[in-house]
Amino acid sequence: MNIEEAYLYCKKIASHYENFPVGLLVGKDLAPHVHAIYAFSRIADDYADEGYLLKGNEIENEQKRKERLDKLNRWQSHLLDTKCNHKNPVFLALHDTIQKFDLPIKLFTDLLDAFRQDVLKNRYENFEEVLDYCKKSANPIGRLVLYLHHQTAEFQFFCSDCICTALQLANFWQDISIDLGKNRIYLPRQEMEQFKVSEADLFKRNFNSNFKELLSFQVQRTSNLFEKGKALINTLPFPLKLEIALTWHGGKRILDKIEKVGYNTLKFRPKLHYTDFFLLLIKALRTISEKSQRDKTLYIKA
Template sequence: MPVDHYENFPVASVLLPARLRPPVEAIYAFARGADDVADEGDALPAARLARLADYRQGLAAMGRGEAVADPELGPLFARLAPHVAAHGLPLQLFDDLLDAFSQDVVKKRYADFPELCDYCRRSANPVGRLLLYLYQEASPDNLRRADLICTSLQLINFWQDVGIDWQKDRIYLPQDSMARFGVDEACIAAGEATPAFIALLDFEVQRARAMMREGAPLARALPGRLGWELRLVVQGGLAILDKIEAVGHDVFRHRPVLRKTDWVRLLWRALTY
């Protein structure tokens, strides 16, 4: 964690039961492909939105039990369809992902934390929910805690990538928080970890950590390999927050990442959690 383009997604981890690796890979292929449409390459916004609309049409066709004619998307949906049917995966969760990816094309600023969390509800939370459905563990309390973990993971990714996101003209730091701490866009553009920026990012780090800790009991509640997978994901997210603090919140010059040497420590934390 994170992996490739689509962050925080456990892609067919060795901790997942073999029977669930094909559906997880199919879900990941859907999410990664659509996310790349929104983020990668040099296509204009109108072309990105049009292609994401093709994904929506494919999703609707799959829901009706129809083949998708698009030569690129047809195989993707043909791969996904049997897993959706076999596990009763809600199509709304896939539609939520597409909605978030479309939003990324056109929306570059967030007024406040609730607005940002609403984006995370569609961009990150469906991943955790889909895994719970695959494991037949989608109780209301489990879903609530999974949402907390997934939203926290998305926020953590934002806070480690403030400078990278600026290069895409995106600021995920809530505008009201920026105003409260006296941070303007010029500070982010300059890549300066000023005292005001440090205070702002520390505030957001603590919110993400509190959210992660509130959701973390889910990792102990889930059985078998999924529980172990989630323990590692939770510890990985918390470790990134620790690294942000360790570099003095200067994520412009020191982007926190997990290295091979971190995984032994994270595994120990997961075992003793």
């Protein structure tokens, strides 16, 4: 298989999952490289989530965990095999992308560490543990996008990390009911205790004022992170700034929808619809037309 066929293979993987062509906003030149990164991440994510663990069947669950970890470990060995001796098309394309854009391997190994954590860890003691997970699961993607566009200032990385972490958190609060079905809880245990919300309440879908206050607290904290990263948008070239502005407003829109359902994501799963796109586009265009009022003090103080 030659390099063009390898990139086409990655494109087919991306097309299977994506709702719109990647090249729509990133451009035809960069699209193959985005496809390669996406294919690497998508397959690893599938390995981490392969098959549900069965409640009360720890022997079988342990075997499933081992199988998942074995696949992720093999995936990492392919990543580190820069000579592509295994001839996997995803890595033929990915290694070409890594070489052309001088991408740090650590961003990819961080992603794999996060996927391993998905297999091994389903509870978080405090918010710092949740942030550490986001640092590995979400932030590398934002940084890779910046590398592809040669936008590598430290201030840009800082803002990107804020936005990516906020997007991951918004997804957690949006998907609480889905994650419960996988026996995963991303709400920090210490904060659940603080707001008097028990695991039993969650699994019984017991929505009450305590849960509402807990999730309201998480949503506000996440909104603050979005605001902290907003300054990134107008440091970027077009059309990347439009893509990031749409992403930023999409994340904020999810938080708005969580608020509109009264924070009851035990019962409802707020999500974006095609009807939201026009509103998001207007907001994004307005954002990129404004001169950024942010300065770099946020980064300096962080």
